[in-house]
Amino acid sequence: MTDRKELPKLIPPHGGYQDLQSYRMAEIVYDATVVFCNRFINIRSRTHDQMVQAARSGKQNIAEGSMASGTSKKFELKLVGVARASLEELLLDFQDYLRQHGLSLWTKDHPKAHEVRKLCYQKNRSYMTYKTYLEASPPEIAANAMVCLIHQANYLLDRQLRSLEKDFLKEGGFTERLYHARSRSRRKK
DSSP states (O other): OOOGGGSOOSSOOOOOGGGOHHHHHHHHHHHHHHHHHHHHSOTTSHHHHHHHHHHHHHHHHHHHHHHHTTTOHHHHHHHHHHHHHHHHHHHHHHHHHHHHTTOOOOOTTOHHHHHHHHGGGSTTOOHHHHHHHHHSSOHHHHHHHHHHHHHHHHHHHHHHHHHHHHHHHHHOOHHHHHHHHHHHHHHHO
């Protein structure tokens, strides 16, 4: 009987997306987008549906990529990239909303932008952390708050992608692990 410690771990731990900061931020963006769209965009509008779907795609692709990571780092990288692209699309939608409604887009140095950005340091932040900016504010403040939140989510996703790339280059993917494990097994026989 072979000692289990000698066997290589072919499928590493995976999942745990609920603990990823990128996922948590994407979930806040999704919840906040639904609220914003329900307040300010006609529910029958294609724009309403597309914005909600882009926000959902950001969140869901992080989760799916995390779950697939045990057997495909390539697929994880692809899905996290899709999440990042979906949130970029959503960012453009909010910037378009501001421009098309004659509303100002905050610069990164705007005092309100600083207020919103500082909230990311709160422990256990959730949609409720940002609720007043989204439910009790006029569209200009709500849309700009969303722009800030999406920038933060995109920053986290960019960092996650760089980390995934490094890990892939260092450790390889599932197919490489299978090949090496099979080669070691053959050499032992």
